[in-house]
Amino acid sequence: MSLTQPVGSDHQLARLLQIGIVLEEVVEARAAKHAEETDASLDPALRDLLDHAAAESADHRRRLEGLVADLEAETVPFEEIQMLVEAQYEADEDFDGVLYDQLCNEETAYKFYDDLIASIEASDTAFGVDRERLLDVLRTIREEEADGVEEVTDLMEERQ
Amino acid sequence: MNTQAQYLKAIYLTQEQEDGPASTGDIAELLDVSPASANEMIGKLEDRGLLDHEKYKGVDLTDEGIQQARDALQNYCIIERFLVEVLEVEDFRTEAKQLEGVIDETVAERLDTIIDREPQCPDCFNAEEDVCGLLELEAEVSSD
Numbered sequence: 001m002s003l004t005q006p007v008g009s010d011h012q013l014a015r016l017l018q019i020g021i022v023l024e025e026v027v028e029a030r031a032a033k034h035a036e037e038t039d040a041s042l043d044p045a046l047r048d049l050l051d052h053a054a055a056e057s058a059d060h061r062r063r064l065e066g067l068v069a070d071l072e073a074e075t076v077p078f079e080e081i082q083m084l085v086e087a088q089y090e091a092d093e094d095f096d097g098v099l100y101d102q103l104c105n106e107e108t109a110y111k112f113y114d115d116l117i118a119s120i121e122a123s124d125t126a127f128g129v130d131r132e133r134l135l136d137v138l139r140t141i142r143e144e145e146a147d148g149v150e151e152v153t154d155l156m157e158e159r160q
Numbered sequence: 161m162n163t164q165a166q167y168l169k170a171i172y173l174t175q176e177q178e179d180g181p182a183s184t185g186d187i188a189e190l191l192d193v194s195p196a197s198a199n200e201m202i203g204k205l206e207d208r209g210l211l212d213h214e215k216y217k218g219v220d221l222t223d224e225g226i227q228q229a230r231d232a233l234q235n236y237c238i239i240e241r242f243l244v245e246v247l248e249v250e251d252f253r254t255e256a257k258q259l260e261g262v263i264d265e266t267v268a269e270r271l272d273t274i275i276d277r278e279p280q281c282p283d284c285f286n287a288e289e290d291v292c293g294l295l296e297l298e299a300e301v302s303s304d
Contacts, residue, residue, distance in 0.1 A: 005261040012258055018247060019263070023270055030273075076247065084246065084274035108270045119262055 006123035007116075013127055013134075014073035016116055021064045023112060025081035027105045028057040032082075033089050034098045045155055046095060053102060053148065060109075060141050067137060070129040099156055106148035113142035165232035166191065166260065167201050168210065171219055172229035173287040181218030233282040235268040236260050237292050242271045244295060253290050 174182035210225035
């Protein structure tokens, strides 16, 4: 259970969108690292999943960056997060470990956007970005995260 | 983090500072809520078996309450450290408080994959300074 706390200002909204960007960057960087470190070339389904996850996260990031720019806030450079991911990355994950990590990524992102949408809907603040556009972008991304959870679980079930 | 977690964290920190039960007044002050609101929530947490409340003595967390409070404190530490290390936010204490109600523990776990948190977390949290004691130390070292 999480409490729906209304987003109270442009500053707080920009901060939450920055966190969304970082989460997407973590997914993108970890997916790329998994592909590099595991023997993904032997399993086309896993390689496709990782490629798709990285591309989708890059796309989500760009859409969030558009909103952050409208709020006149700064984004978080991908290279910076990539370096942090590399510094903390543990390379001993097997196929199941990689799939599980991807599942956590997608579920976490879904939960984040779901809470963020609820917090925006609960707020009566007039933001510096069009509310409908903001919610439209976030709902679309949330939908794609839900699809992502399904894709990973399908692959997990196939391999059981 | 939800309201329950924020209360448990505040009670845990107050008990640590007092080295005993926490008074309703201190809890209300820490959370910036009215004593009546604090009392209401304390009653709910008691019903859930997370604390014992004795009139005129104060509030004592149960083992389950302590566990949940420590998890909440750890989430808070992750948010603070993330704001400092990744987003370089100067007023990270204020922002962490605004964000702890919005950032879920699953999200905090992901943010934790890119920060340098010490294994003894959350024991290194300095309640008076409202920040991880080790993070403060690092800031002092880097400013030398």
